[in-house]
Amino acid sequence: MAGEPEGREVGSTRLGWNVGFYDAAMGMTPLRPAWVGPSLLTTVALATPLACTSGPSGLTVGAASSLSDLLPAMASAAGVGDVSWSFAGSQTLVAQVQAGAPLDLVITADAASMQRLVSEGLVGTPVELGEGSLAVLIAPQASDRGIRSIDALTRGDLDVVLAAPEVPLGRYSHDALEAAGVAVQPRVTVTSAAGVTIQLRLGEADVGIGYASDLGVHRTGGFDGFEIDHPVEYLAAVVVDGRRAEAERLLAELLNDAADSVLEAGGISPS
Amino acid sequence: MTHPVRQFPRVVWVLAALGALVVVTPVAALLIETPWSSFGDVLGDASVRGALARSVGVAVGVAALSAVLGVPLALVLARSQRPWAGMLRRLVVLPLVLPPVAGGVALLLTVGRRGLLGGPLAGVGIEIPFTIAAVVVAQLFVAMPFVVVTVEAADRALPPEPEEIAATLGAGPARRLRSITLPRLGGAIGSGVVLSWARAMGELGATLTLAGNLPGRTQTGPLLVLLALESDPNAAVVVSVALLVVSVVLLVAGRGRWVPYIGSSSRSRRPGG
Numbered sequence: 001m002a003g004e005p006e007g008r009e010v011g012s013t014r015l016g017w018n019v020g021f022y023d024a025a026m027g028m029t030p031l032r033p034a035w036v037g038p039s040l041l042t043t044v045a046l047a048t049p050l051a052c053t054s055g056p057s058g059l060t061v062g063a064a065s066s067l068s069d070l071l072p073a074m075a076s077a078a079g080v081g082d083v084s085w086s087f088a089g090s091q092t093l094v095a096q097v098q099a100g101a102p103l104d105l106v107i108t109a110d111a112a113s114m115q116r117l118v119s120e121g122l123v124g125t126p127v128e129l130g131e132g133s134l135a136v137l138i139a140p141q142a143s144d145r146g147i148r149s150i151d152a153l154t155r156g157d158l159d160v161v162l163a164a165p166e167v168p169l170g171r172y173s174h175d176a177l178e179a180a181g182v183a184v185q186p187r188v189t190v191t192s193a194a195g196v197t198i199q200l201r202l203g204e205a206d207v208g209i210g211y212a213s214d215l216g217v218h219r220t221g222g223f224d225g226f227e228i229d230h231p232v233e234y235l236a237a238v239v240v241d242g243r244r245a246e247a248e249r250l251l252a253e254l255l256n257d258a259a260d261s262v263l264e265a266g267g268i269s270p271s
Numbered sequence: 272m273t274h275p276v277r278q279f280p281r282v283v284w285v286l287a288a289l290g291a292l293v294v295v296t297p298v299a300a301l302l303i304e305t306p307w308s309s310f311g312d313v314l315g316d317a318s319v320r321g322a323l324a325r326s327v328g329v330a331v332g333v334a335a336l337s338a339v340l341g342v343p344l345a346l347v348l349a350r351s352q353r354p355w356a357g358m359l360r361r362l363v364v365l366p367l368v369l370p371p372v373a374g375g376v377a378l379l380l381t382v383g384r385r386g387l388l389g390g391p392l393a394g395v396g397i398e399i400p401f402t403i404a405a406v407v408v409a410q411l412f413v414a415m416p417f418v419v420v421t422v423e424a425a426d427r428a429l430p431p432e433p434e435e436i437a438a439t440l441g442a443g444p445a446r447r448l449r450s451i452t453l454p455r456l457g458g459a460i461g462s463g464v465v466l467s468w469a470r471a472m473g474e475l476g477a478t479l480t481l482a483g484n485l486p487g488r489t490q491t492g493p494l495l496v497l498l499a500l501e502s503d504p505n506a507a508v509v510v511s512v513a514l515l516v517v518s519v520v521l522l523v524a525g526r527g528r529w530v531p532y533i534g535s536s537s538r539s540r541r542p543g544g
Contacts (some may be wrong), residue, residue: 060401060483060485062483063429065498065501066501068498068501068502069501069502083402084401084483084485084486084488085484085485086401086483086484086485086489087484087498087501088479088480088483088484092372092479092480093377095372095376095379095480096379096480096483098376099376099380099383099385099386099480100379100380100383100385100386101379101383101400101401101480101481101483102383102398102400102401103483110316122518139455144443167358171302192501193501194497194500194501197504198500198504201504241384241385
């Protein structure tokens with residue numbers, strides 16, 4: 001399960017507004033309603049109620065749990081109407097698409113998960129939704145323990161929580177620690193980003209590696225800590241068995257400026 | 272004097288107390304940590320109430336279906352002497368040991384659009400995954416074995432004589448089932464149904480995989496808790512406690528009524544009390 005070194009090489013084509021290119025890449029008939037145009041026009045058009053009702057409706061999107069706050073907010077900022085969000089861990093999303101769950105669009109928190117779907121021909125070319133960052137998150141009770149760099153995770157007097165390497169956050173953490181040349185013995189290993197924040201909140205660990213979107217600067221009730229220079233890729237891809245044309249339209253809308261500003265406020269840079 | 276049935280070696284009391292602590296302490300910890308002041312806010316949310324109602328409703332339906340399908344299966348497995356019965360007996364408990372997420376994947380591979388039955392089902396316009404039917408199917412898969420195992424064990428423990436005598440007196444299979452077998456298994460059926468209901472109430476992994484986590488459609492209480500852990504831990508605790516309270520209320524209300532043999536404090540064959 002772990003490994004897949006080539007996973008990080010996934011082509012994260014930025015769709016931008018070049019819908020025609022994306023259609024060509026997907027081998028689909030170009031589908032270009034008036035409202036999928038230059039971003040300015042799109043933003044204006046989407047601000048009208050009429051555009052809201054004409055948006056892709058009834059689509060089901062499977063997305064990484066760590067985006068459970070941001071994606072619905074992005075959709076409403078973009079004026080996208082009737083979308084059902086099903087949030088789960090990226091590895092569960094992969095299993096669901098592999099087993100034929102009725103998803104139209106899938107959004108993972110890493111490239112390795114998406115690569116598995118790409119290599120099996122289950123999804124179209126992934127598009128980068130945004131790029132987040134890892135962060136060292138410090139539990140409230142350890143805020144005065146002088147944790148200032150990733151090297152602090154090796155200190156014997158600190159209990160560390162890390163995600164398991166089977167989940168996206170765990171893979172990122174492993175890579176980041178390796179890049180920093182730091183070997184860490186975690187006291188607690190968890191299987192989701194939420195696992196890290198829970199262990200920190202409950203005082204089971206003093207410090208851990210999580211997503212920068214969980215820092216206090218990006219959300220109320222977030223943690224002390226600092227970003228680590230390690231990118232977190234959020235990738236979206238249209239499910240081949242799903243309603244492809246509509247899913248592509250939805251994806252285009254999630255990449256518009258209004259949605260991007262929500263993403264940015266949440267600590268993820270739109271690419 | 273204490274009645275002899277309530278006299279145990281001291282070690283039994285000690286172990287019983289430890290056993291009680293295993294269950295009671297975490298519940299107490301949860302209740303102590305509960306932000307009671309935010310109870311109103313969280314439960315005021317229609318999607319939270321909807322998820323709780325969906326959990327209760329589906330679990331009741333699953334428990335009923337578990338009885339309708341599980342009791343006949345248990346009887347066949349308990350009494351059949353064919354070799355396949357032995358095989359099936361082992362297979363039926365698989366959902367109990369299979370990690371629920373893997374169970375969900377297995378179910379998706381059965382009824383999903385790439386699944387064994389998915390194509391034929393889609394042909395007649397039935398799509399199960401990510402619908403409320405998927406919630407029922409996923410929970411039935413993990414919960415029904417509790418009825419089968421409980422009832423089968425009870426049926427094996429019963430002496431066959433009453434049914435043999437009834438047969439010699441001319442009672443047909445239907446009459447024997449109705450008048451003798453099912454009444455004698457009432458307690459076991461009650462236990463099995465309550466266990467399967469409880470399992471369905473708490474089900475998470477198989478439901479998430481087969482039914483998704485769609486607010487307002489397939490999101491159950493436990494799925495809501497899972498999602499809330501991500502964004503609002505307080506809400507997660509509140510919803511967990513609400514699930515707990517709803518479950519306890521239903522168990523107490525059902526005691527002595529729909530599940531006659533479960534949870535009643537006195538038992539007629541026990542003297543005293």
